[in-house]
Every structure is written in structure tokens, then in C-alpha cells.
Amino acid sequence: MHIESITLKNFRNYVQAFIQPCEGVTVLAGANAQGKTNVLEAIHLCCTGRSHRTPRDREMIRSGQDECYVKVAGVRNDGNHEVEVAISQLGRRRIKVNGAQVGRSGEMLGHITGVLFSPEDLRMIKDGPAERRRFIDMELSQLRPRYYYSLQRYNRALKQRNALLKDISVGAQAEDSLDPWDSALAFTGSEIMHLRKWFIDKLLTFASVINTDVSGGTERLELTYEPSAKLLSVPEETRNAYLEELVERRTSDIMRQTTGSGVHRDDMGVFINGDDARFFASQGQVRTCALSLKLSEIELMRQDSGEAPVLMLDDVMSELDPERRRQLVKRLSGVQTIITCTDRDDLAGADIGRLFSVKNAVLTPEQE
Template sequence: MHVAHLTLHDFRSYPSVDVELEPGVTAFVGRNGQGKTNLVEAIDYLSRLSSHRVASDAPLVRAGTDQAVVRAAVVRDGRTAVLEVELNPGRANRARINRSPLPRARELVGLVRTVVFSPDDLALVKGDPGERRRFLDELLVLRAPRYAGTRADYDRVLKQRNTLLKTLYNARGSARDAALATLAVWDDQLVGVGSELLGARLRLVADLAPYLGKAYEAVARGASRDDARIAYAATVLPDRDPAAAVPDAEELRAAFTAELSRRQRDEIDRGLTLVGPHRDELQLTLGPGDDARLPVKGYASHGESWSFALGLRLASYDLLRADGDDPILILDDVFAELDTERRAQLAGLVAGAEQVLVTAAVPADVPEELRGVTFHVADGEVTRG
């Protein structure tokens, strides 16, 4: 899979730009603030309908305009499709394939797959649990786009349930009885969609774990593939052994229902849903054995944290490749953060991908193994040479 042509209208800093791309390595070189990252961000946006840099669409639309368009010709198995998304902050985005409108923009998700390496990846290790949940969900949706709907449904039910919990705290008499009956309905919906999301995350972590060990060994000095591990800590399964098999759907539903019942008083007192996938954690640990393992956050050195973050991205790439697709790799200003040895290691690991897109401030930041086509980006102009 690769992008053969990228067109932007009023996206970020670009009123309009067209870039012809090829398989292999392409580097966008330019000083900070010139727009090189905007180009690769647009391709990544087509993949996930979200940015790896900001939380909302509004900053993606050029100042003074109210709409942006990202269009790309994507080649997969020798066939080309033109994917397009129209960003409308405050209104529904619209998407098209070969100029034919899609019923919902999210149906575009997963048609092009990207894996992004960026300096912000350190947040996967050092940030709060929400960063790691987001990492899992984005990878999950790339593997199976239908989970975008599952995640949206879960967020909707969770919001409604939290609103009801807040009213229950002060409810009395018949009003309380009615609210509790309504809560039971929302409980059932939360369990249904939440169990589906939880089961998918548990299976994803089980699939990803072997690739992480291999990737960490490749990027960390003196490491073995048993050093880096991940485990999923589910609030509805507080006593689960991370090495155990993933429970089936009925077991997850039963555990979810029981935990909601057990914590109901606490939830009403706090006006907040305290159990479910939105409270779970992806645990990251380092160490040579089970007795010597420590959380990466708070204990790992800066270099170990960087290697773990890179390992998570490489593992994602390898897992997606194992599914049958070669994702587009985006290395966004990542080499400036690495020493010479790690630059060479990472470059050697990704050089064989079908398409690698690199951004760098200066040509010297691009490793020799990734010297391919170069575009210079300056003052809103993208020129090949």
C-alpha cells in the first residue's frame, strides 16, 4: 500500500498543494514551521480521521477558512482508489471514495493504514492511561474498522450514564426508584458495548505482545525480547492473570455486570462510572524476569522510555503487516530525538517498507539507509530536488 498523489485545500498552512509520491522512501526537509509535518499529518488523518498532533479538527483548517479537504490516490494490490475527506469543524465531516459520497465519514477509516513515529510518542510511556488506551483503540480500528462504531457507541452510553448517576445522588422516593430503573437500562447497554470493546482490546494486547518483545530487543542496547512486556489491566476483571486466556463474551458480560453491581453505591456517591474500558490501563513493564519487573513510567531512563515507545510503534507495524497489509510508515521528526546508533537501528528496521515518509529539519537528520526522494518545504512551497 502506498499514496501516489496527495492534494490539500486549506489544510493547516496550505491554501492548496499537490504532491506526487512514489513507493519507497520520501523525505520532506525544511525548517520548523514550514509545513513539512502538515503533509504527513494529512495522510495519517485519512487513515484514522484524527490527528496525531491535536485533539480536534479545528486547528487543521487554515485560519480564515471554514473547511479543509484532504484527497489522496492510494494504491493497494495494484489498484488505485481516490480517498477524500472534507473537514467541517462544528459540523459533520464528509468523505468520498472515487468521488462517491459515503454515508458516514468514519467508513473511510482503515482503508489506508499508517503507523506514525513522532516525538510525542514518549507520552505513550510517560503520559496518563488515556494515552495508552487511545493507542490501543487506534490500532484496533486500523485492524478492524467496525470498532470505530463500537468506540463511539461506548462513549455515547458512558456519557448518558454519567449524567444519570449525577442526578441519582440527590434523588429521593419515587424519583429515585425511577432513576434506578433507568440506570439498569443504561447498565445493560454499557455492559453490551463495553464487553465487546474490552474483549477486542484483550485480544489485541495478546496479539501485540510477542511483536513488542522482538521490537524492543532490536532498538534497545543489550536488551532481550523478554525484557519489555505489556499487560491489560481491566477494571471489570480486577483479579485476572494477564497470562490467562481471553475470556469469552459471556464471561466478560457476567464480570462487567457483577462489578457494576458491586460498585453501584460508590458510583452514585461520585456521580461517575468507575468500571469499564474507559478506566482500564495498558501496563508497560521492563525487567529480566517476573520478580524484577518494574513499571516503565517512573522507573525507566529516558533512553529506555524512548526505546519502549519505538518498540510499541514497531510492534504495531509488524502486527499490521502480519494481517496482510504493509502500512505506510511516517517518521515525523523522530531522528532528531535519537542518537546515531538508534537512528541506524530504526532506519534498518523500516527501510524495507513499501512506503516510508520522513520529515526532518535538515538533510543530515535522515539516515543513509533512508535516503530516497527528497522534497524541500519552505514558505508553503513543496519542491522536489
């Protein structure tokens, strides 16, 4: 797929902007804090239903304004797709897909698909499990919108259950009030687990090959799903075991006032040549691995939907050494790419189709 245009109104520091990227590589170049990442954030919002930088929608509204608006128009094999999101100070979202208003934010997923690679992703391997879960959530939500809904329902139930845990004390009757939340967590949690397992296995089929290639044949990558609850062969069995575990742990959950087990505690194991990369990887290995994971996301989406997503590279070129940069650039053909950078020299090797300079939220087309 490719994006034809991006329209912003009162989004972050933009009063108004209209950008038409080319089908190949488009570059947004400029000094820090001018508005480069903001453009990618707006695209990412239309791809995944959320910002990659904040869980608080209102932060995206330009200071002093009532509402922000983003429209991304793209073309897929089956025709035009358009996603519009307006966010008000009241926290309300109005979403349109192909011109028609939709009720749930999950309905915007799968129309504009994208993979964002930013410096934070380089830390994903060594940071805590939350970062690795975020990586999985972003991609899987685009691939399978029902995953997004399950995650939403799970998080809501978890919040309710944790609130209740703070209010009640140990005792049979009080514990009954946990029943509906335990059922909801087991139901949505088991669905999330099976989709995560599917995703990680699938991702590995690409990542192991790509990582070997990017590392020049020296590093063998393995990914494993490390669920907090027990994963059984079919969702129904997983659900029953999950529910049993929640009930069993009630007493300790009430004492700790929080839900101790479940998909909010999942992790993804990353191993390089058999060693746990979360603890032992060198900086170089971490970079190769993060790059391989991102490139694998593209291949997985390409295989799953028949077309490549848009690739957004936020200031990562400067983080990669010349060899890894070369590895990245050689895989960009056939993938619409939007790159932000402060120094154009970092782009050496990329075949730039369109270039914009970004200064104080104004995008100016430049001759390449």
C-alpha cells in the same frame, strides 16, 4: 500498500497542495511551523478517522475558510484505494471512499493504513494511561473497524451516563434511568476489552523480539492488558460481569457523579526486565521501547492484512541516538516512509528517494 498522492485544500496553513511521495523514503524538510506535521496529520486523518493532534475537527480548517479537504490516493495489493474527507465549519464531515460517499466515518478505515511515530509517542510509556489507550485505539481502529464503532458507541453512552449521574440522586427509581446506558456500556465495553486483549497479546509477539534486538539483547519487554473491569474468557461472560459491576457501583458513581469503572480506565502495562517501565524506565529504555512498539505495529499490520502500512516519522530522528536511528533505518525496506525533519543531517543512513522543502505551506521538490 503505498500512497500515490496527497491533496490538501484549506487544510491547516495550506491553501492548496499536491504531493506525490515515492515508494521508498520521502523527506519533508523545513524550519519549524512551516507545515510539515500538517501533511502527516492529513494522512493520519484518512488512516484513522481522526487527527492525532486534536479532537476538534474544525481546528484543521484554514483560518477564515469554510471547509477543508484532504484526499489520499493509495495502492494496495487488490488495487487502488482513495479516501476523501471534507470538514465544514458546522463540524460536518463528508467522506468518500473510492469516489462514493459513505455515511459513517468508520467506513473510511482500512483503505489507507499508516503508523505515525511522533515525539509524543516517546512519552507514551511514562505518561498517563490515556496516552497508552490512544496508542491502542489508533492502531486497533485501522485493524478492526468494528472496534472504532464500539468505541464511538461506548463514548457516547459514557457521556450520557455521566450527564445523568450529575442529575439524579441515590434512590431505586432514579437509578432505573441508568439501565439503558449500563447495558450499552457493558455491551460495547466487553467487545472493546476482548479486542484490546487480542491486540496487546499479538503486539507483544512482535515487540518482545524487536525490543530485544533493538536493545542489543539486554532488554526483555513485556506488555500486559490491565482492564478496569473483569475480563472473562468469552465476551458474553465479560458483558454480564461488566453489567453487574456497573449496577453494583451505581451508588458510588452517583455520589462521585462519574462512571468509576470501565474501558475508559483501562491501561497497558509495560515491563522491561520485569520492572514497570511506566515508573522505572530510563530515558534510553523508553526510547527503545517506543521505537519497538511502533515497529511492531507495522509487523502486526503486515501480518494481519498481508501488506505493510505507510510509516510516518514526525521529527523523531533527532530524538534518537545514532544506534537507535540505525536500528530504525534498517527496518524501513519494503515500507513506504515519510519523514519530517528540520535538519537533514539527522537522516544519515536513510536511503532518500524524494525530498521536498516545506516553507510557509509551500512544498518544493528538491534534488537529493
